[in-house]
Amino acid sequence: MPDVGESINPPFPLKNQKHTEVAASIVDIQDGAGTSIMGGGTEYDPKQNAVSNGQKTIIKYQVQNQSAAVSLFIEPDPGNTPALNYYPILAKVFDTAFVDPGQYTMEWDGRCPHDGNRYIIQGAYKVHLLATCMACGIDVRDVKDIKVKKPCAHLYALPEFTGDLPDAQSRLTSLSGGTQFEIKSSTSTDGPTQLVEMHEEAAFSYWSVHGLAGLLLCTDRPVPRTGIVSEDFVLGTKINGIIVLQGQTTGGVVGGKNGMPDHALDDVFAAVLSACLTAKSPAKFSLLGLPILSGLNLPDAMYQKGADTTLGFKVAIPITPASQWARDFFDELKQGSSVGDAARVATSNITNPAVQEKLTATIYGNSGAPFLPARYGRKKD
């Protein structure tokens, strides 16, 4: 706990004299959209708050009667065992402020500096205000509750590949007794929108889709084998101009001139692309003389855009063993393995070694990072 008394000079002129002591309290805690989250009745998602609303969490407090040295800090609620185990020290300590009577606000990005600046993990927290009266040195405290939502795991499949989804969902749901993830499962042909949602919400993303070299086939439109097919899907979204090309020889890429912004996926912990050819790099390609492909495959491109760990497959993968791979992968995550080790175990469990070779994932990023407790990606400074 911060000790501010020693830093105040001169020390407490009205100590032992009759005076009106300082009063201080937390007035409100709001998310970026201005919704009060104080009391813990409204769960809040620090990532969505920051990414979607582009705003920081606001802590409003007031000091009355005397000037004060104000400390704010956030610690896990005694009942939030995962966070207590996870954070060796307080989740967040703000710099001490010396303030006159009045109302003030502190901004917070929802991140924990002791954890590589990841967003704080889910559960109940206590926000402490400690005001030390500048007149006499007495401490006044106020404590308010907030509750942080579970991180969001996205499960996404094309309509014809929904077979994996219920299985993946139930396995992911059972991680730590269902306390790890808020799961969003959807079928869609609109891959770019899935990417945008991944940017805005997801900590973990699993895609069960068709794949081609360097892209996930994100549309069921009748289109020629080569060409830009989905720019119009993403115009007007926050990630503007993802280029997705079709065609086995040309491939596509996220990036380049009109690509996803750098750091757009900084807060994605892992993305698993379970589809044929997802980790096969596309051939260099140009359109009207403009080089628009960087030659990155999709998991590599996602990694370059900030996701901590991504994986895909270089070759076509057979459907039945791929489903088994996914089941074993999730089961292994449930046991606490890292994404990389879960992928290795799932591969080694495939019976036919020839199929095993096809289902050997190509992994980008920090594949050894523990998966549990679930959390968002590491902020890249």
Add this chain to the structure above:
Amino acid sequence: MAARKIKNCATIAVAISLISVAIAVKSGPVGSNGERVKTMLTEEQAKQKVCEFLIAIGKDSGFTPERIRELLGQPKMDNKANAGPRFNFRSPFGNFSVAERTGDIVSYQVVDANPVKSPELTQAQAEAEAGRFVKLAYPQFDQMNFKLTDVNQANDRFELRYAQQKRPGEISIFPNFIMISERTDTGAILFYACSHLPFSRTTPVKVSEQQARQIIKKAYPTGSIETLELYEKPVNDAAGSITTWSAFVLFEEGVAVQAEQVYINADTGEVVKDED
């Protein structure tokens, strides 16, 4: 008197059959190449196998076998088609899977989250380190005609793969594998998985490659056969194998790609369900 004799004979027959069953269970099944698959392990024997493995690879950390067995704790059982029933231990020494039928350590995994430091190993050094490890971890390695088939360096790991090759005269095998993942700086082995199934065949199959192609074409008219090879497919929880034509079939619908692994019994021509 005659009735008693018959009753005695029946009792003896039942006893003989029970003994036969007991012997069969104790001896285990026989591989298609005639090699007898070893006996089933008890939990304590499985722990002993882990102890021996840790000592062999030099990762026992000076603990006594008794203490190692104690720290291994209670295993969980599962069943994998390329190993049969397995004991799975999660312990301070790492995670281990022990094949109940053979006592082989078929999976070993340790966590080392320390950042990789420079200098990193060359590929040749990584291969040498993996080669040293497999000879300790897989005692039959030198007798089984393994070949290093793949080496990849990705981020902080070298990933290596060995595959068993057919010997002259063998027309079909279960091609055993060894997967290794090692740190790029120290060469420490962080992941090891393998199979050790004795299935091979030297006698001709009844269904020719051409017939197999026709069967697959009939069953999957829109697919194209990318690869087709004879493969000893484990059955009955890896207690035995059947010889199959194993085909990788690709389906290209418009721009979409799908694939399936298809198995045809190489003696009957039946399509065999993929147990994966």
